[in-house]
Amino acid sequence: MLRRFNPLSLIYGGAIIGLIFVVVSLAGNVVGSFTSEARFDRFTIDAYVRLLSDPGLPATMARTLALGFGSITVTLFFALPFAWLLARTDFKWKTGLFTLLAAKLAIPGFITAMAYVWLFNPSAGLVNEVLGQTNYTGEAAFDVYQIKWLCLLQGLVLVPGAAFMLIPALRNLDGSLEEAARVAGVPAWKTFQHIVLPLLAPGVLAVAVFYFVVAVEMFDFVAIIAPPGDVLVLTIYEALNTVDGLPDYGLAGAAGVLLFALSAGAILFYVRFLRQARKYAVLGGKRRDPGLVRLGKWQRPASALVFVWMTLSVGLPVITLIWVALVPFIQPPSVAALDNVSLFGFLDGLAYLSEPLKNTAIVMAGTIIMAMTFAICLTWVVTRSRSTMAPWADALVFLAPAVPAIVTATAFQVMGIAVYQWLPLYGTLFLIMAAMGTRMLAYCTRTMNAAALQIHPELEEAAWVAGLSKWQTFKGVFLPLMAPAIFYAALMVGMLAARDLTLPLIMNSAGTPLVSVLIFDLQTNGETASAAAVALYMIVVLVLLALTARKITGMAEPGLEPTR
Amino acid sequence: MISVRGLTAKYRLGRDTVTALDGIDLHIEPGQVFVLLGPSGCGKTTLLRCLAGLERPTSGQIEIEGAPLSDAETGLFIPPEDRPLAMVFQSYAMWPHMTVFDNVAFPLKAGRRRVPPHEVSDRVTEVLTLLGIDHLADRSVTTLSGGQQQRVGLARALALRPRVLLMDEPLSNLDFRLQVELRGQLRTLMHDLDLTTVHVTHNQAEALEMGDRIAVMDAGHVVQIGDPESIYHRPVDEHVARFVGDxxxxxxxxxxxxxxxxxxxxxxxxxxxxxxxxxxxxxxxxxxxxxxxxxxxxxxxxxxxxxxxxxxxxxxxxxxxxxxxxxxxxxxxxxxxxxxxxxxxxxxxxxxxxxxxxxxxxxxxxxxxxxxxxxxx
Known part of the structure; x- marks a missing residue:
C-alpha cells in the first residue's frame, strides 16, 4: 500500500536543512583548517603548527580578550542604567530613549567606525585638524587606531541590544520581594544590595557573557579601525586577504577554530549559569509587577547620561557623515570650507547605488525567506513536536551564535569551493544568503521559541480534538498565532542582512557588490563624500525599517506600559 | 491604634484614572484582628498597601498610635521601612537566594529594626519554633511547600515584633484543608501575641472566623464595619448581603x-x-x-x-x-x-x-x- 504523503514531513525537512546549514557553519571551518593552499584532496595540520608557533599569538589573544572585556564594560556602563530607567522608573524621556535605542540598532557599526576615523584619525582627523595637532604637526591629540577606542566604540554600539536583553530581567523581578524587605524595615539601598542585585546577577552576567562573545567576534570596527597588532578576527581576515592574493584557508580556519573555542567556552559558561539561575525561579504564588521608582531630582543626571550616549553614538557620527558628504574632501568646518559645500556626494553616491541596491535587496529577501523558513520549522520541532530531534536541534541552534560571523563566512566559502565542481555556488549571492540565513537562525529561533512558548498548547490541542490534522493545526492555528513574531523577526532579519558588512566583505567576489561593501570600498578609495552620502541613505532606510518593525507588529515597548 | 481618614487613592491606567479608594475612614483598636473583606478590585489590597507605605495615597491621612505616617495634604510620607509594622504577602515573597533562617534573619541584620548581632539567632529560632518550622531553618526556601513558605513569611514578620501586622490574603494560595486549619491557629496566635492585625481576604468564611471586626468593601468604599455576627445577620445593603454568605x-x-x-x-x-x-x-x-x-x-x-x-x-x-x-x-x-x-x-x-x-x-x-x-x- 502506498503511504499517503504527510505534509508534516515538510516541517521536519525544513528543520533538518536548517540544521545542516548550522553544521556547515561549524564544520566548514574545521575542514578548512586542515587544508593547505586551498586544496581539498589532502589534509594536514600545518596551519595549526603555523598559528600556534607564531610568537605574536599570545599578544594577539591578550588584545582579543582586552577588546572583549573593554567593550562589555562600556556596554554595561550605559545599558544597565538605561534598562533600569526604562523598566523600573518614571523617567520622563522613556519613549524618546526607547526610540533612540531602536534607531541606533539600525545604524551599522562600520558606518559609526568610519565617522570616528574621519573625526579622530591621527593624520587628518577633523578634531585633530581643528586642534592643530596631527601627525604632521607633531603629536596627534587623538589616535583612533587603538584598542581602547575599539572598546569604546564597540561598547557604545552594543548598548541597545544589551539594554533590550536586560529589560525583561528587570521587569520579571517579583516586586513583592523588594516590598517585603522594605516593609520589614530594610532601607531602599540595602534592599537593592541584598535582594535586587543577587537576583539580577544571573541576568546581568548572562548579558555580559553574550556580548563578550559578540565583542570578540565583531568585525565591523576592526575592519575600519585596524589597531596596531592583531586581534583574532583580524588574523583571520588577513589570512583570507594575503598579499599574493591566494586565500590561506588553513590559517584562517585554524584561527577561526581558536576564536570559536573562545566564544563557545563563554557560551557554555552562560548556559551553565542560566541553568544554575533557574533555581532562583519565581516561587509559587502570585507575583506582582514591581512598582516604578520615582526619580525626582535624579531625572536630570539620568537625562544627562542618555545625552552623553546619544551624542557619542548617534549625534557625533551622523553629524560627521552629513558634513563629510557635503564637502569634496575631509576638512574641518570653516567659512572657507562652506564655499566647497555641494550635493555632489549625494548625487555621486546615487549613481553608484543602482547595482548594489538591487543585490542588497535580493540578499535581504533571500535571507529573510531562508531564515524564516528554517526558523519556523525548527521552532515547531523544538516547541511542539515530541521528536527525539528536538533537544538536539535546540542545543545546536543555541550554539550557533557562538560561531563568529567571520568563521561562518570562511566556512561557507570553504564549502563553496569544496563542492564547486558539483554545485557552483561559490562567489554567488546565494552563498551569501545561505551564510546570512544561518547566522540569523539563532536569533530568529530564540525570538520565535519565546513567542511559541507563550501560546498555550491547549489552543492547538483544541484543534486536534476538534478533528483537525496536525498539519492543518500548524497552518490554521500555530502560524496565524505566530504571525506577529514571524513578521517582527523577518523585518529584523532584513535589517540585519542589509547592514551586515562582515559576510559580504569576506564572501563577495567582484561582480555582485552589496551596498555595505560599496560604502567600505568608497571609503577605502578615499571617495569620502560619496561614502558618507551612501551611508546616510542606508541609515535613513534602516532606521525607518527598524521603527516600522516595532510600530506595525505592535510589540509592546518594554517598560512603557502603564504600571501600577 | 490605627486611624485612617479620608483616604483616597487614584492611579492612571492608560488614559483613564481609576479611583481605587474613595474616601476611606477607619479606626482600628489595639489587639484587634481587623479584616478587610471584599471582592477582587474593591480596593482592599490598595488600602493595605497604603498602610504599609507601598502605595502613596492621593489624599487623606494615616496614623498609627497617634503618629502620622502619611498625610497627602502636608506631603508627609513615611517610607515603608520606617513604619512600625510587618507584612505577610500573598505570594509569600520568599527571597529565593536565601535559606529559611536567612529569610527571617535578614531584616534583623540589615533593617531599621535590626537587633544586636548576638540576638539575631535567638530571635529567629524563637519564631521558627513558635510556628513549628525550626527543623527547616537551613533549607533553601525554594524547596518548601506552599504551607511551609506561608509560615516562613509569617515568621519573618513576627521576628520583627511589630505592633501592627498586615496580611494580604495569606491563606489564598493554600489548599482548602490547610486554609481551614490555619484560620484557627492564626487567630489564636494573633490574640496570644496581642498583635493588632489587618487581614485582607476575599473569603467570607475566613473573614467571619478570624475577624474581631470586619470592614466590607466595595468599589473603593467601606460599606459596613462591624463584628462578624452583625455583618452576617445585619447586612446594611444588598452588596454585603450577597457577598457575606448566601x-x-x-x-x-x-x-x-x-x-x-x-x-x-x-x-x-x-x-x-x-x-x-x-x-x-x-x-x-x-x-x-x-x-x-x-x-x-x-x-x-x-x-x-x-x-x-x-x-x-x-x-x-x-x-x-x-x-x-x-x-x-x-x-x-x-x-x-x-x-x-x-x-x-x-x-x-x-x-x-x-x-x-x-x-x-x-x-x-x-x-x-x-x-x-x-x-x-
Whole structure:
C-alpha cells in the first residue's frame, strides 16, 4: 500500500536543512583548517603548527580578550542604567530613549567606525585638524587606531541590544520581594544590595557573557579601525586577504577554530549559569509587577547620561557623515570650507547605488525567506513536536551564535569551493544568503521559541480534538498565532542582512557588490563624500525599517506600559 | 491604634484614572484582628498597601498610635521601612537566594529594626519554633511547600515584633484543608501575641472566623464595619448581603418601620423583618426581604402565625453531605432553604414555609452611585 504523503514531513525537512546549514557553519571551518593552499584532496595540520608557533599569538589573544572585556564594560556602563530607567522608573524621556535605542540598532557599526576615523584619525582627523595637532604637526591629540577606542566604540554600539536583553530581567523581578524587605524595615539601598542585585546577577552576567562573545567576534570596527597588532578576527581576515592574493584557508580556519573555542567556552559558561539561575525561579504564588521608582531630582543626571550616549553614538557620527558628504574632501568646518559645500556626494553616491541596491535587496529577501523558513520549522520541532530531534536541534541552534560571523563566512566559502565542481555556488549571492540565513537562525529561533512558548498548547490541542490534522493545526492555528513574531523577526532579519558588512566583505567576489561593501570600498578609495552620502541613505532606510518593525507588529515597548 | 481618614487613592491606567479608594475612614483598636473583606478590585489590597507605605495615597491621612505616617495634604510620607509594622504577602515573597533562617534573619541584620548581632539567632529560632518550622531553618526556601513558605513569611514578620501586622490574603494560595486549619491557629496566635492585625481576604468564611471586626468593601468604599455576627445577620445593603454568605433576597418595598423592625411588602405578602439602619429606609422605597437559607423554617410549624408564612413550590433539591438544599419558588422569586440532610420534601409539591421575623432583614439595594470612578482624561 502506498503511504499517503504527510505534509508534516515538510516541517521536519525544513528543520533538518536548517540544521545542516548550522553544521556547515561549524564544520566548514574545521575542514578548512586542515587544508593547505586551498586544496581539498589532502589534509594536514600545518596551519595549526603555523598559528600556534607564531610568537605574536599570545599578544594577539591578550588584545582579543582586552577588546572583549573593554567593550562589555562600556556596554554595561550605559545599558544597565538605561534598562533600569526604562523598566523600573518614571523617567520622563522613556519613549524618546526607547526610540533612540531602536534607531541606533539600525545604524551599522562600520558606518559609526568610519565617522570616528574621519573625526579622530591621527593624520587628518577633523578634531585633530581643528586642534592643530596631527601627525604632521607633531603629536596627534587623538589616535583612533587603538584598542581602547575599539572598546569604546564597540561598547557604545552594543548598548541597545544589551539594554533590550536586560529589560525583561528587570521587569520579571517579583516586586513583592523588594516590598517585603522594605516593609520589614530594610532601607531602599540595602534592599537593592541584598535582594535586587543577587537576583539580577544571573541576568546581568548572562548579558555580559553574550556580548563578550559578540565583542570578540565583531568585525565591523576592526575592519575600519585596524589597531596596531592583531586581534583574532583580524588574523583571520588577513589570512583570507594575503598579499599574493591566494586565500590561506588553513590559517584562517585554524584561527577561526581558536576564536570559536573562545566564544563557545563563554557560551557554555552562560548556559551553565542560566541553568544554575533557574533555581532562583519565581516561587509559587502570585507575583506582582514591581512598582516604578520615582526619580525626582535624579531625572536630570539620568537625562544627562542618555545625552552623553546619544551624542557619542548617534549625534557625533551622523553629524560627521552629513558634513563629510557635503564637502569634496575631509576638512574641518570653516567659512572657507562652506564655499566647497555641494550635493555632489549625494548625487555621486546615487549613481553608484543602482547595482548594489538591487543585490542588497535580493540578499535581504533571500535571507529573510531562508531564515524564516528554517526558523519556523525548527521552532515547531523544538516547541511542539515530541521528536527525539528536538533537544538536539535546540542545543545546536543555541550554539550557533557562538560561531563568529567571520568563521561562518570562511566556512561557507570553504564549502563553496569544496563542492564547486558539483554545485557552483561559490562567489554567488546565494552563498551569501545561505551564510546570512544561518547566522540569523539563532536569533530568529530564540525570538520565535519565546513567542511559541507563550501560546498555550491547549489552543492547538483544541484543534486536534476538534478533528483537525496536525498539519492543518500548524497552518490554521500555530502560524496565524505566530504571525506577529514571524513578521517582527523577518523585518529584523532584513535589517540585519542589509547592514551586515562582515559576510559580504569576506564572501563577495567582484561582480555582485552589496551596498555595505560599496560604502567600505568608497571609503577605502578615499571617495569620502560619496561614502558618507551612501551611508546616510542606508541609515535613513534602516532606521525607518527598524521603527516600522516595532510600530506595525505592535510589540509592546518594554517598560512603557502603564504600571501600577 | 490605627486611624485612617479620608483616604483616597487614584492611579492612571492608560488614559483613564481609576479611583481605587474613595474616601476611606477607619479606626482600628489595639489587639484587634481587623479584616478587610471584599471582592477582587474593591480596593482592599490598595488600602493595605497604603498602610504599609507601598502605595502613596492621593489624599487623606494615616496614623498609627497617634503618629502620622502619611498625610497627602502636608506631603508627609513615611517610607515603608520606617513604619512600625510587618507584612505577610500573598505570594509569600520568599527571597529565593536565601535559606529559611536567612529569610527571617535578614531584616534583623540589615533593617531599621535590626537587633544586636548576638540576638539575631535567638530571635529567629524563637519564631521558627513558635510556628513549628525550626527543623527547616537551613533549607533553601525554594524547596518548601506552599504551607511551609506561608509560615516562613509569617515568621519573618513576627521576628520583627511589630505592633501592627498586615496580611494580604495569606491563606489564598493554600489548599482548602490547610486554609481551614490555619484560620484557627492564626487567630489564636494573633490574640496570644496581642498583635493588632489587618487581614485582607476575599473569603467570607475566613473573614467571619478570624475577624474581631470586619470592614466590607466595595468599589473603593467601606460599606459596613462591624463584628462578624452583625455583618452576617445585619447586612446594611444588598452588596454585603450577597457577598457575606448566601442570602435569599425577595424583592419588595418598605411599608412601615420603627425601632429596628420594618414591614416589607412583597408579591407573596407583607412580612416583618429587622433593619440594620433605620435611617437608610424611606417609605415606599425599594428594598429586599432578606433571609439566610438556614433560617427559613420548612415546613412552617402549625403554631406559626399566618402573616409569617409563605406558600412555595419545591423545585429541586441538592444533597451536600451534612445538609440538604431545596430550591423553592414563590411566584417569580426563587429561594433556597438549607435543612438537615435527613429532611425529605416532594419535588413539585406546594408547602408553607415560615420566615421568622427575628431572622429576616430588610435589605436596601446597593446604591447606584457606588461604582469605581473611572474617568477618561
Amino acid at each position: 442570602m435569599n433576597l425577595i424583592p419588595g418595598s418598605v411599608a412601615r418601620w420603627s425601632d429596628g423592625t420594618a414591614q416589607v411588602l412583597t408579591a407573596s405578602g407583607t412580612f416583618l423583618a429587622m433593619t440594620a439602619d433605620d435611617t437608610a429606609l424611606s417609605e415606599g422605597s425599594r428594598c429586599f426581604l432578606g433571609i439566610r437559607p438556614a433560617d427559613l423554617v420548612v415546613p412552617a410549624p402549625e403554631s406559626a402565625s399566618p402573616e409569617t408564612c409563605m406558600t412555595v413550590e419545591i423545585v429541586n433539591r441538592r444533597f451536600q453531605g451534612d445538609r440538604m438544599v431545596f430550591g423553592l419558588k414563590a411566584g417569580d422569586t426563587t429561594l433556597e432553604v438549607s435543612t438537615h440532610h435527613s429532611v425529605r420534601l416532594g419535588i413539585g409539591s406546594t408547602i408553607q414555609i415560615q420566615i421568622p421575623p427575628d431572622s429576616a432583614i430588610a435589605v436596601i439595594p446597593t446604591p447606584e452611585n457606588r461604582a469605581h470612578g473611572v474617568t477618561t482624561v
